[in-house]
Amino acid sequence: MLDVLFSHSYYYKLDPKQWKNQMPFPPLGTLYAASFLRHNNYSVGLFDTNLKDGPESIENDLKRLNPTYLVIYDDGFNYLTKMCLTNMREAAFKMIQLGKNNGCRVIVNSSDATDHYEKYLDKGADFVIQGEGELTLLELIDTLKNNIDVSRIKGLIYNKDGHAVVNHKRQVLKELDTLPLPAWDLVDIDSYRQIWKHRGKPFTLNIATTRGCPFKCNWCAKPIYGNRYNSHSPEYIVEHLKLLKATFKVNRFWMCDDIFGLKPNWVQEFNTILKRENVSISYYMQSRVDLLLKDDTIEALAESGLEEVWVGAESGSQKILDAMDKGITTEQIAEATKRLRKRGIRVAFFIQFGYLGETKKDIQKTIDMIKSLIPDDLGISVAYPLPGTGFFEKVKDDLKVKANWTDSDDLAMLFQGTFNNNYYKKLHRYAHKEFRKSQGFHYLKELFKNPLSITKSKLRSILLNAYYIPSSLFYRFQLNTMNNNNG
Numbered sequence: 218m219l220d221v222l223f224s225h226s227y228y229y230k231l232d233p234k235q236w237k238n239q240m241p242f243p244p245l246g247t248l249y250a251a252s253f254l255r256h257n258n259y260s261v262g263l264f265d266t267n268l269k270d271g272p273e274s275i276e277n278d279l280k281r282l283n284p285t286y287l288v289i290y291d292d293g294f295n296y297l298t299k300m301c302l303t304n305m306r307e308a309a310f311k312m313i314q315l316g317k318n319n320g321c322r323v324i325v326n327s328s329d330a331t332d333h334y335e336k337y338l339d340k341g342a343d344f345v346i347q348g349e350g351e352l353t354l355l356e357l358i359d360t361l362k363n364n365i366d367v368s369r370i371k372g373l374i375y376n377k378d379g380h381a382v383v384n385h386k387r388q389v390l391k392e393l394d395t396l397p398l399p400a401w402d403l404v405d406i407d408s409y410r411q412i413w414k415h416r417g418k419p420f421t422l423n424i425a426t427t428r429g430c431p432f433k434c435n436w437c438a439k440p441i442y443g444n445r446y447n448s449h450s451p452e453y454i455v456e457h458l459k460l461l462k463a464t465f466k467v468n469r470f471w472m473c474d475d476i477f478g479l480k481p482n483w484v485q486e487f488n489t490i491l492k493r494e495n496v497s498i499s500y501y502m503q504s505r506v507d508l509l510l511k512d513d514t515i516e517a518l519a520e521s522g523l524e525e526v527w528v529g530a531e532s533g534s535q536k537i538l539d540a541m542d543k544g545i546t547t548e549q550i551a552e553a554t555k556r557l558r559k560r561g562i563r564v565a566f567f568i569q570f571g572y573l574g575e576t577k578k579d580i581q582k583t584i585d586m587i588k589s590l591i592p593d594d595l596g597i598s599v600a601y602p603l604p605g606t607g608f609f610e611k612v613k614d615d616l617k618v619k620a621n622w623t624d625s626d627d628l629a630m631l632f633q634g635t636f637n638n639n640y641y642k643k644l645h646r647y648a649h650k651e652f653r654k655s656q657g658f659h660y661l662k663e664l665f666k667n668p669l670s671i672t673k674s675k676l677r678s679i680l681l682n683a684y685y686i687p688s689s690l691f692y693r694f695q696l697n698t699m700n701n702n703n704g
Contacts (some may be wrong), residue, residue, distance in 0.1 A: 219461050221358070222284035223251045223403075224264040225291045226309035226327060227298055231271065233295065234626035239416035241267050242423040242471060244292035248399035250326075251290075253351045256397045259358065263403035268412070270313035280375045287316035287340075290350060291327035291450060293441040294425045294473045301329040301603065301621050310340040317341045326350035326356065331440040332604040334374045335381055345374040349428070349443055351396070365474075370576040370654045389442055393428060398457055406465050421469045422461055426454050426483075430475040432505070434529075435542045435601060435607035436572070451487040455494055464494070472502035484514055488521040501525035501563075506553035507545050515556050525563035525593070528553065533586030534579035536574050547586065554590045563592035568648065569632045572600045573611060580675045584648060585617055588655040594653050597630050599641050610617050616631060640699050647692035657682035 226246045229236045244265060251261045264278045279287070289309055296376035298305070306329055307613040316323040326346040330337045334345040344367075346353045353372035360367050367373060374386035390396070406422075413420045417687075426449050429442030432534055435470045461467055491498070499522045506528050518526075530550050532538055538545060554564045568583060587595065602616065612632035619631055628645065630638045660675040661682075 219262050219282040219284040220259040221251075221254055221286045221288055222264060222278060222282055222291055222321070223247055223261060223262045223288050224312060225266055225298075226289055226305045226312065226329075227270075227291065227295060228266050228268070228271065228305065228308055231304040231308060232297065232302065232624045232626075234624065239412050240418060240421070241412055242295065242421075242473070243267065243401075243404045243406070243409060245294045245399060245423050245473065246292035247290045247424060248401060249396060250288070250351050250354060251401040251403060254355060254358070254398060257355055261400070261403070263400070265404060266308070268408055270316065272308040276315050276319070279315060279321065283319075283568075284321055287312070287319075287321040287323045288354065289313070289316075289323070289325045289330075291329075292353070293428075294423065294477075296473075297625055299328045299438050299440065299603070300601070301332060302625065302627075303380070303621050303623050306333075306336070306621070309337070313337070313341045320417060320545075322361070324354065326354065328440040331622055334383075334440075338374070338376050338381055339570075343375065347372050347383075347386060348443070348573065349387070350441075351460050352390060353387055385654065389429065389445045389447065391447050394453045398460060401461070401464065418555060419469045420467055420469065421471055422465065423466050423471045423473045424454070424457060424461070425449075425473050425576060426477060426487075426534065427474045427479065430478070431479070432544060433542055434544075436569075436602070438603035438606050439607075440605055446476075446479060448483060451483060451490050455490045457497055458491075458496055458498060458602060459494065462498070464501055468498055470498055470500040474507065475503065477502035477504055478500070478518070479508060484517045484521065488517045491521055499524045500520045501527070505526045506549040507531065509553045509557065510549060513555075515562070516692065518558040519562055521542060523562055523564060526527055526557060527565045527567060527594075527596070530566040530616045531569045531588070532572070532575075532579065533583035534575070537575055537579050540574055541569075541572060541642065547582075550586070551590060554592065563593040564590075565596065566590075566592040568597045570597065570599050570644055570648075571630055571636075573608070573634070575635055580644065584651055586631070586654050587648065591652075591655050591659050594650065597648055598646050599630055600632075600634070602632060636699070636702075640696065643692055643699070647696055648690060650689035653678070654667055654682055654689050655683040657685060 225244045229241050251263060255261045262282050265274050273471055287313055313323050322343045324344045325337050325342045330345045331347045337345050344357060356370050357373060360370060372384050373384045375382055410420045429446040431444055431446040504526050531543055533547060535547050557564045602612050615632035622629060630641055657678045661679050664671050
């Protein structure tokens with residue numbers, strides 16, 4: 218009999234866009250929680266949903282392991298879980314039902330459960346943990362084991378006499394180095410490795426150096442860590458990297474922090490320790506352009522093995538950036554891109570269309586920025602209101618028909634924007650076509666200047682302009698026609 222069976226509610230196969238990418242990551246946040254409970258003398262197991270077909274597949278593990286508790290503990294480091302996708306919510310509901318049918322007490326900790334705890338309690342969950350979960354989970358299981366009242370456990374929500382009881386919130390953990398390293402032994406790493414190999418990409422594992430984000434972009438939901446920001450020490454992270462390299466023979470990592478290296482001098486110390494310990498890695502991460510421009514940050518990142526950085530460019534219109542409370546300028550976007558490129562670091566942009574007040578002129582400024590700076594990769598979305606954000610409060614009256622995306626490729630406009638849903642879907646396609654077309658022209662110029670620098674992928678990009686040029690014109694015509702008809 219097992220004390221705790223850990224699981225989570227993200228299924229790549231229920232998110233077709235992400236499954237098509239074939240670059241899955243293990244549930245890091247879940248592994249931290251499992252390790253923490255095991256460190257405190259509970260027997261734990263893992264039903265890793267990532268590569269499973271659907272929630273029904275958990276039933277065999279429930280019957281075989283006979284756990285006292287089923288803990289659906291989502292990976293808070295996976296930004297997709299913050300989207301509260303309805304496919305994953307329904308999967309969680311099914312897992313709750315199966316857990317209860319097999320005699321488990323069911324505990325849930327996730328972004329969606331934090332935002333919509335009443336839905337999870339109504340489906341049969343015994344407890345919902347709000348926010349960061351390790352300390353609350355340990356206290357809860359200790360308390361239940363000793364038949365003590367749970368009313369004083371901070372961060373806990375449960376039903377009593379037909380009503381939800383919401384206990385006081387728990388402060389986030391500040392000393393992250395007190396956490397044991399994640400329970401990587403619970404994961405079938407080879408199954409992940411094979412998918413990456415089939416995709417033709419170097420196998421990559423995920424690692425988090427921080428928790429939280431102190432910035433206040435008014436559309437960004439932070440249900441787990443709030444606006445707090447805490448960091449592991451560089452020493453802890455290097456030890457973690459050494460373990461992963463030795464155990465799984467992996468050299469490439471996704472630093473899945475909301476913002477990597479925010480703490481002053483952290484990146485520089487990290488670089489120094491990597492050199493001292495003779496640890497060689499390559500990695501990619503997310504950051505802000507204003508932070509990248511500070512001191513010798515880019516130089517230290519390049520020396521430590523950074524190969525690609527994703528930045529939240531969001532818009533080429535300063536008006537929209539200011540409306541978002543983004544706290545950056547278009548000039549900083551351009552300068553950071555230039556400096557990163559100079560050090561041989563790839564630059565990728567997150568772009569967001571459809572924010573309140575966006576006009577055709579603002580959209581064109583964003584397209585112009587993409588064509589001018591030509592990032593190495595591009596992720597385009599539309600504004601997505603989630604609970605707990607200032608943006609949500611502005612548009613919540615529009616969310617009566619639909620309030621969440623089904624999967625990460627849904628990209629539906631859930632509120633009344635400047636244009637309608639069909640317009641933004643075509644804009645999404647048009648922006649990608651303009652991006653690829655600009656890349657092709659850039660590589661064509663490079664071909665004439667230095668033919669030996671052209672790789673197969675760059676040559677393919679040049680040749681694909683035969684497709685991107687006419688298709689871009691087609692979508693531009695459609696957008697102009699729709700704009701003339703007010704979307």
